[in-house]
Amino acid sequence: MEIACDEAVSGMEANDGGPFGAVIVRNGEVIARAHNEVLSSNDPTAHAEILAIRRASAVLGNFDLSECILYTTCYPCPMCMGAVLWARIPAVYYGATREDAAAGGFDDAHFYTMIQNPQSALNLRPLDTENAKSVFAKWLSKENRRYY
Amino acid sequence: MEIACDEAVSGMEANDGGPFGAVIVRNGEVIARAHNEVLSSNDPTAHAEILAIRRASAVLGNFDLSECILYTTCYPCPMCMGAVLWARIPAVYYGATREDAAAGGFDDAHFYTMIQNPQSALNLRPLDTENAKSVFAKWLSKENRRYY
Numbered sequence A, B: 001m002e003i004a005c006d007e008a009v010s011g012m013e014a015n016d017g018g019p020f021g022a023v024i025v026r027n028g029e030v031i032a033r034a035h036n037e038v039l040s041s042n043d044p045t046a047h048a049e050i051l052a053i054r055r056a057s058a059v060l061g062n063f064d065l066s067e068c069i070l071y072t073t074c075y076p077c078p079m080c081m082g083a084v085l086w087a088r089i090p091a092v093y094y095g096a097t098r099e100d101a102a103a104g105g106f107d108d109a110h111f112y113t114m115i116q117n118p119q120s121a122l123n124l125r126p127l128d129t130e131n132a133k134s135v136f137a138k139w140l141s142k143e144n145r146r147y148y
Helices: A002-013 A048-060 A078-086 A098-103 A109-116 A129-140 B002-013 B048-060 B078-086 B098-103 B109-116 B129-140
Strands: A021-026 A029-035 A068-074 A091-096 A123-126 B021-026 B029-035 B068-074 B091-096 B123-126
Touching: A002 A021, A002 A029, A002 A048, A002 A068, A002 B129, A021 A048, A029 A048, A048 A068, A048 A078, A068 A098, A068 B129, A078 A109, A078 B078, A078 B109, A091 B129, A098 A109, A098 B129, A109 B078, A109 B109, A129 B002, A129 B068, A129 B091, A129 B098, B002 B021, B002 B029, B002 B048, B002 B068, B021 B048, B029 B048, B048 B068, B048 B078, B068 B098, B078 B109, B098 B109
Parallel strands: A068 A091, A091 B123, A123 B091, B068 B091
Antiparallel strands: A021 A029, A021 A068, B021 B029, B021 B068
16 A cells, blocks of 8 residues: 555656556565556546556456455545456455545545436437347357457 | 447457447547457456547547547446546447346446445455545645646
8 A cells, every 4th residue: 555655646746647546466466556647648547446457467468367456545436446346356455535535626426326327427328229239149159259 | 339339240250359349439530449358458447448438538639538429339337437437428329238248148237236335246445544545635735736
Protein backbone atom coordinates (compact mmCIF):
# COMPACT_ATOMS: atom_id res chain seq x y z
CA MET A 1 0.00 0.00 0.00
CA GLU A 2 2.99 2.23 0.69
CA ILE A 3 4.13 1.77 -2.94
CA ALA A 4 0.59 2.31 -4.23
CA CYS A 5 0.37 5.59 -2.30
CA ASP A 6 3.76 6.66 -3.68
CA GLU A 7 2.47 5.91 -7.19
CA ALA A 8 -0.66 7.97 -6.53
CA VAL A 9 1.32 10.99 -5.33
CA SER A 10 3.90 10.85 -8.12
CA GLY A 11 1.20 10.48 -10.78
CA MET A 12 -0.76 13.38 -9.35
CA GLU A 13 2.33 15.58 -9.16
CA ALA A 14 3.19 14.76 -12.78
CA ASN A 15 -0.38 15.71 -13.82
CA ASP A 16 -0.85 12.23 -15.26
CA GLY A 17 -4.26 11.92 -13.64
CA GLY A 18 -6.14 11.73 -10.36
CA PRO A 19 -4.59 10.69 -7.04
CA PHE A 20 -4.85 6.94 -7.45
CA GLY A 21 -2.23 4.20 -7.37
CA ALA A 22 -2.25 0.41 -7.57
CA VAL A 23 0.19 -2.44 -7.12
CA ILE A 24 -0.08 -6.12 -7.99
CA VAL A 25 1.82 -8.67 -5.93
CA ARG A 26 2.43 -12.34 -6.68
CA ASN A 27 4.21 -14.64 -4.24
CA GLY A 28 5.28 -11.64 -2.19
CA GLU A 29 6.82 -9.89 -5.20
CA VAL A 30 5.59 -6.67 -6.82
CA ILE A 31 5.01 -7.54 -10.47
CA ALA A 32 3.16 -4.39 -11.57
CA ARG A 33 2.62 -0.85 -10.32
CA ALA A 34 0.62 1.95 -11.86
CA HIS A 35 -1.03 5.28 -11.26
CA ASN A 36 -3.98 6.95 -12.94
CA GLU A 37 -3.01 8.19 -16.43
CA VAL A 38 -6.37 9.42 -17.72
CA LEU A 39 -5.09 12.95 -18.30
CA SER A 40 -1.66 12.18 -19.74
CA SER A 41 -2.87 9.39 -22.03
CA ASN A 42 -6.33 10.82 -22.85
CA ASP A 43 -7.63 7.32 -22.15
CA PRO A 44 -10.75 7.24 -19.93
CA THR A 45 -9.99 3.60 -19.04
CA ALA A 46 -6.46 4.38 -17.78
CA HIS A 47 -7.30 3.96 -14.09
CA ALA A 48 -4.48 2.73 -11.85
CA GLU A 49 -6.09 -0.67 -11.30
CA ILE A 50 -6.74 -1.26 -15.03
CA LEU A 51 -3.15 -0.34 -15.91
CA ALA A 52 -1.75 -2.52 -13.11
CA ILE A 53 -3.85 -5.46 -14.28
CA ARG A 54 -2.78 -4.98 -17.89
CA ARG A 55 0.88 -4.75 -16.87
CA ALA A 56 0.70 -7.79 -14.57
CA SER A 57 -0.97 -9.82 -17.33
CA ALA A 58 1.77 -8.79 -19.73
CA VAL A 59 4.46 -9.79 -17.22
CA LEU A 60 2.88 -13.20 -16.64
CA GLY A 61 1.69 -13.68 -20.23
CA ASN A 62 -1.65 -14.70 -18.79
CA PHE A 63 -5.08 -13.11 -18.52
CA ASP A 64 -5.65 -15.12 -15.33
CA LEU A 65 -4.29 -13.34 -12.26
CA SER A 66 -5.76 -15.75 -9.73
CA GLU A 67 -2.44 -15.99 -7.89
CA CYS A 68 -2.19 -12.24 -7.46
CA ILE A 69 -3.21 -9.66 -4.87
CA LEU A 70 -4.21 -6.10 -5.78
CA TYR A 71 -3.39 -3.16 -3.52
CA THR A 72 -5.17 0.02 -4.49
CA THR A 73 -5.22 3.40 -2.79
CA CYS A 74 -9.00 3.69 -3.16
CA TYR A 75 -12.02 1.42 -3.34
CA PRO A 76 -12.27 0.41 -7.03
CA CYS A 77 -14.88 1.97 -9.33
CA PRO A 78 -17.28 -0.42 -11.13
CA MET A 79 -15.04 -0.54 -14.23
CA CYS A 80 -12.02 -1.56 -12.17
CA MET A 81 -14.02 -3.95 -10.00
CA GLY A 82 -15.24 -5.61 -13.20
CA ALA A 83 -11.64 -5.92 -14.39
CA VAL A 84 -10.67 -7.50 -11.04
CA LEU A 85 -13.42 -10.07 -11.47
CA TRP A 86 -12.47 -10.85 -15.09
CA ALA A 87 -8.82 -11.23 -14.06
CA ARG A 88 -9.92 -13.62 -11.28
CA ILE A 89 -7.94 -11.65 -8.69
CA PRO A 90 -8.98 -13.24 -5.38
CA ALA A 91 -7.91 -10.51 -2.94
CA VAL A 92 -8.08 -6.72 -3.04
CA TYR A 93 -6.83 -4.37 -0.34
CA TYR A 94 -7.97 -0.78 -0.63
CA GLY A 95 -6.92 2.34 1.27
CA ALA A 96 -9.47 5.12 1.01
CA THR A 97 -13.19 4.54 0.75
CA ARG A 98 -15.69 5.68 -1.87
CA GLU A 99 -16.73 8.39 0.58
CA ASP A 100 -13.11 9.63 0.79
CA ALA A 101 -13.00 9.70 -3.03
CA ALA A 102 -16.24 11.68 -3.16
CA ALA A 103 -14.78 14.18 -0.68
CA GLY A 104 -11.80 14.48 -3.05
CA GLY A 105 -14.11 15.34 -5.94
CA PHE A 106 -14.33 11.84 -7.46
CA ASP A 107 -17.86 10.81 -6.85
CA ASP A 108 -18.10 7.44 -8.45
CA ALA A 109 -20.45 6.23 -5.74
CA HIS A 110 -23.23 7.18 -8.15
CA PHE A 111 -21.53 5.03 -10.79
CA TYR A 112 -22.49 2.03 -8.70
CA THR A 113 -26.09 3.16 -8.89
CA MET A 114 -25.91 3.89 -12.60
CA ILE A 115 -24.32 0.56 -13.40
CA GLN A 116 -27.45 -1.19 -12.14
CA ASN A 117 -29.70 1.18 -14.02
CA PRO A 118 -27.65 2.58 -16.91
CA GLN A 119 -30.77 3.75 -18.72
CA SER A 120 -30.89 6.53 -16.16
CA ALA A 121 -27.55 7.84 -17.38
CA LEU A 122 -27.56 7.15 -21.10
CA ASN A 123 -29.61 6.10 -24.07
CA LEU A 124 -29.22 2.31 -24.04
CA ARG A 125 -31.18 0.39 -26.65
CA PRO A 126 -31.22 -2.94 -28.46
CA LEU A 127 -30.55 -2.86 -32.22
CA ASP A 128 -30.31 -5.46 -34.99
CA THR A 129 -30.71 -8.21 -32.40
CA GLU A 130 -30.94 -11.16 -34.77
CA ASN A 131 -27.64 -10.38 -36.48
CA ALA A 132 -25.85 -10.19 -33.12
CA LYS A 133 -27.48 -13.38 -31.89
CA SER A 134 -26.26 -15.21 -34.99
CA VAL A 135 -22.68 -14.38 -33.92
CA PHE A 136 -23.20 -16.47 -30.77
CA ALA A 137 -24.55 -19.31 -32.92
CA LYS A 138 -21.32 -19.17 -34.95
CA TRP A 139 -19.33 -19.19 -31.71
CA LEU A 140 -21.15 -22.25 -30.40
CA SER A 141 -20.48 -24.11 -33.63
CA LYS A 142 -16.77 -23.29 -33.46
CA GLU A 143 -14.84 -26.41 -32.49
CA ASN A 144 -11.75 -25.01 -30.78
CA ARG A 145 -13.43 -22.27 -28.80
CA ARG A 146 -11.65 -21.24 -25.63
CA TYR A 147 -13.23 -19.49 -22.68
CA TYR A 148 -11.57 -16.90 -20.47
CA MET B 1 -23.97 -2.89 -35.92
CA GLU B 2 -23.16 -4.67 -39.14
CA ILE B 3 -19.51 -3.65 -38.78
CA ALA B 4 -19.49 -4.60 -35.09
CA CYS B 5 -20.83 -8.07 -35.97
CA ASP B 6 -18.16 -8.43 -38.68
CA GLU B 7 -15.52 -7.51 -36.09
CA ALA B 8 -16.92 -10.10 -33.68
CA VAL B 9 -16.82 -12.87 -36.27
CA SER B 10 -13.36 -12.05 -37.59
CA GLY B 11 -11.94 -11.83 -34.06
CA MET B 12 -13.50 -15.12 -33.11
CA GLU B 13 -12.21 -16.82 -36.25
CA ALA B 14 -8.70 -15.48 -35.59
CA ASN B 15 -8.89 -16.86 -32.03
CA ASP B 16 -8.28 -13.38 -30.68
CA GLY B 17 -11.05 -13.80 -28.13
CA GLY B 18 -14.76 -14.28 -27.62
CA PRO B 19 -17.44 -13.35 -30.17
CA PHE B 20 -17.73 -9.66 -29.37
CA GLY B 21 -17.31 -6.56 -31.52
CA ALA B 22 -17.74 -2.82 -31.01
CA VAL B 23 -17.74 0.32 -33.12
CA ILE B 24 -17.63 3.98 -32.14
CA VAL B 25 -19.24 6.56 -34.39
CA ARG B 26 -18.91 10.34 -34.28
CA ASN B 27 -20.88 12.62 -36.58
CA GLY B 28 -21.89 9.61 -38.66
CA GLU B 29 -18.31 8.47 -39.13
CA VAL B 30 -16.76 5.28 -37.73
CA ILE B 31 -13.74 6.44 -35.72
CA ALA B 32 -12.90 3.18 -33.96
CA ARG B 33 -13.67 -0.52 -34.28
CA ALA B 34 -12.52 -3.44 -32.21
CA HIS B 35 -13.12 -7.03 -31.26
CA ASN B 36 -12.37 -8.94 -28.10
CA GLU B 37 -8.63 -9.63 -27.81
CA VAL B 38 -8.44 -11.23 -24.36
CA LEU B 39 -6.89 -14.43 -25.71
CA SER B 40 -4.46 -12.97 -28.24
CA SER B 41 -3.23 -10.19 -25.95
CA ASN B 42 -3.49 -12.04 -22.62
CA ASP B 43 -5.15 -8.90 -21.31
CA PRO B 44 -8.32 -9.56 -19.27
CA THR B 45 -9.45 -5.97 -19.91
CA ALA B 46 -9.23 -6.30 -23.72
CA HIS B 47 -12.98 -6.41 -24.29
CA ALA B 48 -14.24 -5.00 -27.59
CA GLU B 49 -15.86 -1.97 -25.94
CA ILE B 50 -12.76 -1.11 -23.88
CA LEU B 51 -10.52 -1.34 -26.94
CA ALA B 52 -12.94 0.71 -29.05
CA ILE B 53 -13.08 3.40 -26.35
CA ARG B 54 -9.30 3.47 -26.03
CA ARG B 55 -8.89 3.74 -29.81
CA ALA B 56 -11.56 6.43 -30.18
CA SER B 57 -9.95 8.46 -27.39
CA ALA B 58 -6.59 8.13 -29.12
CA VAL B 59 -8.09 9.29 -32.42
CA LEU B 60 -9.74 12.32 -30.82
CA GLY B 61 -6.93 12.99 -28.33
CA ASN B 62 -9.62 13.30 -25.69
CA PHE B 63 -10.85 11.17 -22.80
CA ASP B 64 -14.29 12.70 -23.27
CA LEU B 65 -16.35 10.85 -25.88
CA SER B 66 -19.58 12.71 -25.20
CA GLU B 67 -20.12 13.27 -28.93
CA CYS B 68 -19.85 9.59 -29.74
CA ILE B 69 -22.18 6.62 -30.05
CA LEU B 70 -21.13 3.07 -29.18
CA TYR B 71 -22.46 0.08 -31.09
CA THR B 72 -21.69 -3.24 -29.45
CA THR B 73 -22.74 -6.75 -30.41
CA CYS B 74 -23.70 -7.58 -26.83
CA TYR B 75 -24.98 -5.83 -23.72
CA PRO B 76 -21.83 -4.48 -22.01
CA CYS B 77 -20.41 -6.19 -18.92
CA PRO B 78 -19.99 -4.04 -15.77
CA MET B 79 -16.36 -3.24 -16.63
CA CYS B 80 -17.33 -1.95 -20.07
CA MET B 81 -20.42 -0.17 -18.80
CA GLY B 82 -18.19 1.60 -16.29
CA ALA B 83 -15.85 2.62 -19.12
CA VAL B 84 -18.83 3.96 -21.10
CA LEU B 85 -19.83 6.09 -18.11
CA TRP B 86 -16.29 7.39 -17.55
CA ALA B 87 -15.99 8.24 -21.25
CA ARG B 88 -19.31 10.11 -21.04
CA ILE B 89 -20.68 8.23 -24.04
CA PRO B 90 -24.35 9.27 -24.17
CA ALA B 91 -25.79 6.50 -26.36
CA VAL B 92 -25.15 2.77 -26.59
CA TYR B 93 -26.80 0.37 -29.00
CA TYR B 94 -26.37 -3.32 -28.22
CA GLY B 95 -27.24 -6.40 -30.26
CA ALA B 96 -27.48 -9.51 -28.12
CA THR B 97 -28.67 -9.51 -24.53
CA ARG B 98 -26.97 -10.74 -21.37
CA GLU B 99 -29.15 -13.84 -21.64
CA ASP B 100 -27.86 -14.50 -25.17
CA ALA B 101 -24.30 -14.14 -23.85
CA ALA B 102 -25.03 -16.57 -21.04
CA ALA B 103 -26.39 -19.07 -23.56
CA GLY B 104 -23.09 -18.63 -25.44
CA GLY B 105 -21.12 -19.53 -22.32
CA PHE B 106 -20.37 -15.97 -21.18
CA ASP B 107 -22.35 -15.60 -18.04
CA ASP B 108 -21.49 -12.16 -16.85
CA ALA B 109 -25.03 -11.64 -15.57
CA HIS B 110 -23.64 -12.76 -12.21
CA PHE B 111 -20.94 -10.08 -12.55
CA TYR B 112 -23.69 -7.53 -12.12
CA THR B 113 -24.63 -9.21 -8.86
CA MET B 114 -21.03 -9.47 -7.71
CA ILE B 115 -20.27 -5.86 -8.53
CA GLN B 116 -22.83 -4.81 -5.93
CA ASN B 117 -21.52 -7.28 -3.39
CA PRO B 118 -17.90 -7.99 -4.37
CA GLN B 119 -17.16 -9.45 -0.94
CA SER B 120 -19.12 -12.48 -2.08
CA ALA B 121 -16.59 -13.09 -4.87
CA LEU B 122 -13.30 -12.00 -3.37
CA ASN B 123 -11.47 -10.98 -0.24
CA LEU B 124 -11.96 -7.19 -0.21
CA ARG B 125 -10.55 -5.34 2.79
CA PRO B 126 -9.43 -1.87 3.87
CA LEU B 127 -5.74 -1.47 4.67
CA ASP B 128 -3.53 1.42 5.78
CA THR B 129 -6.47 3.78 5.45
CA GLU B 130 -4.85 6.89 6.89
CA ASN B 131 -1.98 6.84 4.41
CA ALA B 132 -4.39 6.58 1.47
CA LYS B 133 -6.62 9.32 2.86
CA SER B 134 -3.62 11.63 3.09
CA VAL B 135 -3.19 11.27 -0.69
CA PHE B 136 -6.59 12.91 -1.18
CA ALA B 137 -5.57 15.69 1.19
CA LYS B 138 -2.51 16.30 -1.03
CA TRP B 139 -4.78 16.31 -4.08
CA LEU B 140 -7.13 18.87 -2.56
CA SER B 141 -4.21 21.17 -1.76
CA LYS B 142 -2.91 20.91 -5.34
CA GLU B 143 -3.58 24.18 -7.13
CA ASN B 144 -3.82 23.12 -10.77
CA ARG B 145 -5.82 19.95 -10.26
CA ARG B 146 -7.91 18.86 -13.21
CA TYR B 147 -10.93 16.58 -13.07
CA TYR B 148 -11.98 14.04 -15.69
